[in-house]
Amino acid sequence: MLQRMSFTISGIYSLSVLTKIKLIYIDEEVRILASGLNLGTLTESDKNQFLPLFNNVRMIEGVCHHIEHIKTYNNNTKTIHVIFSEANHEHLKYIAAGMVQHRQQQEAELKSQAEEKRILEESRLRRKQEEKEQRIKEIKERNKNHLQMMLNNKRNPIGSSNNLLEIFLPKQVPQSHRLTHCFDCKRELDSHHDIKCTSCRWLLCPCGACGCTYKLMY
Ligand SMILES: [Zn+2]
Ligand SMILES: [Zn+2]
Missing domain, CATH: 3.30.70 (Alpha-Beta Plaits)
Known part of the structure; x- marks a missing residue:
């Protein structure tokens, strides 16, 4: 026995x-x-x-x-x-070797399962990060286009038919002067010169950053 x-x-x-x-x-x-x-x-x-x-x-x-x-x-x-x-020693040794091998197989299996899980998790996180970066890029692009449009608009004589400022932005209520800096590129922002993002109401930085990209980054 x-x-x-x-x-x-x-x-x-x-x-x-x-x-x-x-x-x-x-x-x-x-x-x-x-x-x-x-x-x-x-x-x-x-x-x-x-x-x-x-x-x-x-x-x-x-x-x-x-x-x-x-x-x-x-x-x-x-x-x-x-x-x-x-039983004799050789017999026992044979059984013990079987047990050792069985344990090693189990350990190897657990290890490869853990490795597989780790790789899946890593690629999931990478994909998520890529999606986030893509989204930030899109928002910044949109903001920069918006800024460009506002700038072009300023160059046009007031009252001209393509004055987009008047078409798209109703008169802004005067607000208290605000000085801050961009969290992304550290540029100084001034509520007297910089316009606000229409969705988050933060000052729009020329680099394209606003509260919308901040939310995604932090
Ligand atoms: Zn910036
Ligand atoms: Zn925004």
Whole structure:
């Protein structure tokens, strides 16, 4: 019968998977031997779990199939997972190797799933960013055209038939003087000279920035 058991040893001992482990019950203690090296004795709580295995025998043999390194600020231990059986060592080694391979496959699968998720998320974010940049570009273009139109308009004599200022913008109510700067290009803006965006009511910068692009950028 196969028994999967685990116990803890001090972190200073080095041990690898598929190593043969011997536990010897002697003088009320269980000694741990791995590849002929003495790895100390089982802790009191580990020992109690193992005692039923030493039913009529003084020694049990197993193969290590997994090692967990546990590091805390004042302690450094390893939890050793071992399969024990009365079957021969080669047989156990074969089973343990299967378990190791299975675990490695699972780990590789999890890793590739995580990688796939990361790539999808990255491309989603990139697409979103591109859409945002495109939108900002469109608004700035629209604002610059609007500014150009206003400028052309100023050059035309007042009252001429193509005075777009009068057509598109009803007389603006005088407002208090406002001095500020563009959040985007840092140019100074002045409510006496710069016009407002018709949708966000911010002063329109010659670079095309206004509250509409601000909202998208921040
Ligand atoms: Zn600007
Ligand atoms: Zn705007």
